[in-house]
Amino acid sequence: MSLNDVLDRIDSDLDAATNRLMDLLRIQSISTDPAYKEDCDKAADWLVADLRSIGIDAHKRPTPGHPMVVGHVGPKDDALPHVLFYGHYDVQPVDPLNLWNTPPFEPKLEETERGTVIRGRGASDDKGQLMTFVEACRAWQAVNGSLPCRITFFFEGEEESGSPSLVPFMEEHAAELKADLALICDTSMVSRGVPSISSQLRGMLKDEFTLIGPRIDLHSGHYGGPGLNPLREVSRIVASFYDEDTGKVAVEGFYEGVHEVPEDQLRQWEGCGFDEKDYLSNAGYTQAHGEKDRTVLEQQWARPTLEVNGLWGGYNGAGSKTVIPSEAHCKITCRLVGDMDPDALRLKIRKHVEERLKPDCKVVWDNDLEGSRASVMNIARPEFEAARGALSDEWNREAVFCGMGGSIPIAGFFKSILDMDAMLIGFANEDDAIHSPNEKYDLESFHKGIRSWARVLDALTTK
Incomplete structure (x- = not known):
C-alpha cells in the first residue's frame, strides 16, 4: 500500500479520530491537584486501551506519582529505524473557571473566524498533539497491517507539575526506552500554516x-x-x-x-512568516522591550x-x-x-x-x-531534513527550523540520560490559549498533524 492510501484513510476517519480525542479530553487529568489522582489514572488506562486496540503492546507503569504509559510495536530490525514518541496526558488546572465560555472538560467543536476549533482543556497541550501521532499510527496499521518501523510510545502524567517521577523512571528503564531518535509533539508552529521543527530550546x-x-x-x-x-x-x-x-x-x-545565531538560520527566520506587530499586539504591547539591537524572534528564541x-x-x-x-x-x-x-x-x-x-x-x-541547560538539536542528522521535506509536502509551504522561547526539559533528558537526539514537531498555534481559559486546538492542526506524522514516518523509513 502507498502513502496516499494512508492519507486517504486519515481523511475518511477524521470524524472518528476527533470523537476519540473528545473522549480523552473529557478526562480531568489535572496532575498538580491530588483531588484528580483517579482521573490521571483513568487517562493512563484510556491510552493503554487505545494503543492496544491498534496492536501496540502497551502498559500502565507505576511511579511514586502519576503513572507512565509505555508501549512497543514493530520488529527489532537493524535495517529499520527505532523511534520513541513522547507526549503527556496531564493538563493544567482550569482556574479561573468563570472565564471559560464553555465547561473545560466538556469539549466541543466550535466555529470561529479562522475555522473550526476543538475547545477544551488539554485540546492543544498536549492531548490533541499526542493523538496526532497515535492516529497516524492507527491509519498506517489499518492500511498496511503493520507499522513501518519499530516504535516506542512514552506518555507521562506529570509534565504540568514538574515531572518529579520522570528522571528516576528514565534512569531505571533506560535500556527499554533507548531508541535511535525521540519524537516530541508538544510545540507550536512559528506562525499559522507554517510547519516548524524546533531546533533549539531555552x-x-x-x-x-x-x-x-x-x-x-x-x-x-x-x-x-x-x-x-x-x-x-x-x-x-x-x-x-x-x-x-x-x-x-x-x-x-x-x-x-x-552564541550568535548563524546567518543562514537568521535568514530562514526572517522568511518564516512571523508577524512581529501581531505578536506584540496580542499581548497588548506597542513595541518590544528587550535587547534593542535584536529582533523579536532573536529575543524569544536565541537570547x-x-x-x-x-x-x-x-x-x-x-x-x-x-x-x-x-x-x-x-x-x-x-x-x-x-x-x-x-x-x-x-x-x-x-x-x-x-x-x-x-x-x-x-x-x-x-x-x-x-x-x-538549553537544548540544541542536531539538525545535521539526515532525519531532520527528511522530516522537513515531509512537512513541506503536507502543508504546501516550506517547513522551517525554528527556536522556542520556552523550556521542554524532556528533550534535554533524552540526551543526558539516553544519549538520544530529539525532534520536536508541533502543530499548535499562538492563539491556542494553552494554560489559560478557553484553550483550543484548530481542527486543521489536528487533521493535518495526523497527515504530517504519516508523511514523517514514511520519510524516515524510506531508503
Missing part, C-alpha cells in the same frame, strides 16, 4: 531571595527616614539587573556561553533573559498601614541559551545582589534550586 534557572532589614515591621512615623526599608532596597537591586540604554541584563558575566516573576512585602490588605516592612521578597527566573551553565549563572546573580546590599540589610536565598 533552558531555565529559578531562584528566590528575601531581603531582611529591621527585626520587626516598624512604625513609619518613628523610623521613616533613618530606617532602611527592604522594599526600597529590593526595588533598587531589581532595577540594577538591567541596562536601560541597551535592554541587556547588567549582571557581570551573564552572557557567558551565549537569554532575567525576569522578575514576583515582588512583594509589607502590608497588602485593604486601606493603608504605615509600616516599614521587615522583609521584602523576590522571585526570578532566567531563560538560558547556548552553553550557559545554570549553576555558574546562579552564583553570578547572587554575587550581583550581595555586592549591592547596604549595612543593616541581609539576604536569605531559597534552597529549592532548579536549573536546566
